[in-house]
Amino acid sequence: MAGEGDESRGSEEPPFFKFGKYAAIGLEFPSTVIGGLFLGYFLDGYFGTFPWLTAACSLAALIGAFVRLVQWMQRFSNRGRQG
Numbered sequence: 001m002a003g004e005g006d007e008s009r010g011s012e013e014p015p016f017f018k019f020g021k022y023a024a025i026g027l028e029f030p031s032t033v034i035g036g037l038f039l040g041y042f043l044d045g046y047f048g049t050f051p052w053l054t055a056a057c058s059l060a061a062l063i064g065a066f067v068r069l070v071q072w073m074q075r076f077s078n079r080g081r082q083g
Helices: 002-011 015-047 052-082
Strands: none
Touching: 015 052
16 A cells, blocks of 8 residues: 555656646747748748748748647647556
């Protein structure tokens, strides 16, 4: 009986680890979108196609950010099932 409590305590992560994971997700999503926006803006300036590449790169970055968010959520939900 005492061993069961010790195992569950050992698998639990410290609060700052959880905070770090969620902070990484929270920063990854907007930074991906902002990166796509800037990339499109600079490519538009280079090729003279404003606003088409800005819109296309922003949309591609938004889709990529959502895909990455879904991957993170699947990874976290799988860990919850194993524990």
